[in-house]
Structure formats: structure tokens, C-alpha cells
Amino acid sequence: MQKKTRTPAAKSVKRSMKLALRGSKALVSLPKSRGPAAALTIRRLEVQLTEAQAKIAELRASAETDFLLDILNRRGFARELTRAVAFIARYGATGALIVLDVDRLKPINDAFGHAAGDIVLKAVVGVLRRHVRASDVIGRLGGDEFVLLLWNVSEADARAKAQVLEAAIDQLTFVFRDINVSAGASAGVALLGPEADGEAALVQADKAMYVRKTARRAKV
Numbered sequence: 282m283q284k285k286t287r288t289p290a291a292k293s294v295k296r297s298m299k300l301a302l303r304g305s306k307a308l309v310s311l312p313k314s315r316g317p318a319a320a321l322t323i324r325r326l327e328v329q330l331t332e333a334q335a336k337i338a339e340l341r342a343s344a345e346t347d348f349l350l351d352i353l354n355r356r357g358f359a360r361e362l363t364r365a366v367a368f369i370a371r372y373g374a375t376g377a378l379i380v381l382d383v384d385r386l387k388p389i390n391d392a393f394g395h396a397a398g399d400i401v402l403k404a405v406v407g408v409l410r411r412h413v414r415a416s417d418v419i420g421r422l423g424g425d426e427f428v429l430l431l432w433n434v435s436e437a438d439a440r441a442k443a444q445v446l447e448a449a450i451d452q453l454t455f456v457f458r459d460i461n462v463s464a465g466a467s468a469g470v471a472l473l474g475p476e477a478d479g480e481a482a483l484v485q486a487d488k489a490m491y492v493r494k495t496a497r498r499a500k501v
Contacts, residue, residue: 347421349399350406358420358428359479365418365430366479376432376473377439380486381409381446382494383425384465393457401455401464408449412442428483436472443468467494 345357353361362378369376383405390398402425409419409429418430431439450466469489471482 350402350421352406353418353420355420355422358418358422358430361418361420362430362479362483365432366473366477369473369477370475373475374433375435376430377434377436378471378473378482378486379429379431379439379443379446379468380422380471380483380490381427381429381443381450381466381468382490383427383450384467384494384497386425386464389455389457389462389464393460393462397455397457397462401453404453404455405450405464405466408446408453412446412449426487428486430473436470439470439472443470465497467491467497469493 345353345360347354365376368374383401386398386401389401405427406419409427413419413429413431416432420428420430422428431442434442447466447468450464453464455462455464467490469486469492471486471489473479473482
């Protein structure tokens, strides 16, 4: 699993959020005078405060979204996973993580450029969206690695879903420079129960994915 790195874009978003937050705090100081002028000033400050808060929300959302694929990035998924683990522990719900790695993406990038790789990634996300429920969560851990949070599934259900996703992605075909290209995917599963630790489950699913990838390569 790739280590978390903060990109210049992420640093810029964080700085923007700080500036917006600083501005919103500054807007709460009200004039000491009374009368129509004070009322107008208060109203103007209220509008500015609302705009600043909306900007903060927008920046926070952008900081947790993968811009290329319009799904959660590692940071955004970590937030959702923390919430899910807390909910599962409190209400005795169940869930599962599927970590999925796209096979042969690097050779595609090397041979045809990153624009081709982006097309493959978008197609993979399309498959993921078609095969999960609206209540489930899709995230990109980085590079060619994705993660899904599935609600209320058994171990058998989660493993069956992982196989379905692998098969669907294996069937994807692309044409780059008049050459037919296929990708593929390897998936690992970890369950989330009342005693689950989100980060530990993510590591477990990641390790299971690499075991699966090794097994698939051995069959080729």
C-alpha cells in the first residue's frame, strides 16, 4: 500500500482553507454603534460569513476528492472509514473492505502515455460504480489502487463481489495506436465487525490483494 504524500495542490488547498477560516472568524466582530447603518453592516457581515463558510466546505470537499476520477481520495476515504467503524461498533452492523489493484497499468502508461492510463482508470471506476450500491463507498488509495467499503455483507458476499469485480475489469478492452490492450484487476477482502480497526482492516485487505495478484500472475 502506498504511503500517504501531500502534493503541492493539497498544500495549496490547505492554505486556502486556513485563509477562508481566518476570514470567517474575522467577520464575527460587530460594530458597537446602533441604528440602520449598524444593521446594514451586520447584514453584510452575515452574507460574507455565509460565503466564507461555503468556500470552506468547497475547499474541504476538493481536498478529499480525486480530481481525475471524481471519487474519494485516500484522505476522504479514511474519513468515511472512521465513521463506518464507529457506526459498526455502536450498532452491531457489518461491512467489508475490498482493496483492488489494476493490473498492467504501468506497462500501459509506459507504452502509450499517461493519457491512456487515465482512460483505463476511468473505465475501472465505471465498473466499480456499476457493481456496488449507492450506500457503498469507493475511494482511490493512490496510483492504480482502489478501495471499496461495502455495507451489511457477509464474508462470502464480499469475496463473491471481489470475484465479480475482477471478472468485469478483466473483460475491459482498449485500443491505443491501433493496438488492442487489456488491463485486469486483483482484489483482496477484509471484514469489518464490531471490534474492527479500520486501518488494520485496510492493511489486511491490501495484503490479501497482493496474495491474490501473485496467484493470478502464476496462472498466466
